[in-house]
Amino acid sequence: MSDVPTYEFRCKACGSTFDVKRSMDDASAPAPCPNGHDDTVKLLSMAGLSGKADAPATGGGCCGGGCCG
Numbered sequence: 001m002s003d004v005p006t007y008e009f010r011c012k013a014c015g016s017t018f019d020v021k022r023s024m025d026d027a028s029a030p031a032p033c034p035n036g037h038d039d040t041v042k043l044l045s046m047a048g049l050s051g052k053a054d055a056p057a058t059g060g061g062c063c064g065g066g067c068c069g
């Protein structure tokens with residue numbers, strides 16, 4: 001795979017959000033804020049998920065537990 005995942009981070013110091021492209025091996029590594037802060041948290045990646053949000057959850061494990069209603 002040549003696609004590098006994009007991870008979204010939010011800086012707890014200044015509140016800005018920024019995207020970081022990195023390999024999955026480094027997904028959980030801390031990323032410095034563009035403004036120079038180190039106190040950042042990784043958000044759930046929204047980039048690259050467009051078009052998949054409406055995909056039906058198949059494979060079981062969901063409706064069997066009653067969580068689907």
Ligand SMILES: [Zn+2]
Pocket residue numbers: 011012013014015016033034035036037
């Ligand atoms: Zn910052």
